[in-house]
Amino acid sequence: MITLKKIKIILFLILGCLSLAIGVLGTVLPVLPGGPFYLFAAFCFARSSKRFDNWFRNTSLYKRYVEAFLQKKGMTRREKIRINVIADFFVILSILYVDILLVKVLLLSLALYKHYYFIRKIKTIAPSH
Known part of the structure; x- marks a missing residue:
């Protein structure tokens, strides 16, 4: 049972x-x-x-x-930059590919919020060697 x-x-x-x-x-x-x-x-x-x-x-x-x-702990500056550069590449690619203005605005808004979140909300820590 x-x-x-x-x-x-x-x-x-x-x-x-x-x-x-x-x-x-x-x-x-x-x-x-x-x-x-x-x-x-x-x-x-x-x-x-x-x-x-x-x-x-x-x-x-x-x-x-x-x-x-x-x-x-948070994230190192290098990790933050790596993640943001990769994500921004795909967001820009999507903005260029999509023909719907609302989707482009939404993607851009999400990308800007992502940068705000990584800069203001996730603590930047020193790399551990």
């Missing part, structure tokens, strides 16, 4: 796997942020299974994208 606890575990496991998959896509596609999806995957795996939680915590994705946020 399937209990409510088992359903909850299965649901968190499915959500964790989906979030991890979207996070991986976000790592490859600069217009989709990967970090928040990795954070949500960590949350879901922690509530679903010790085995999945331990597995995810030992992946390079977790160590690279989640640990810094969990420790409230």
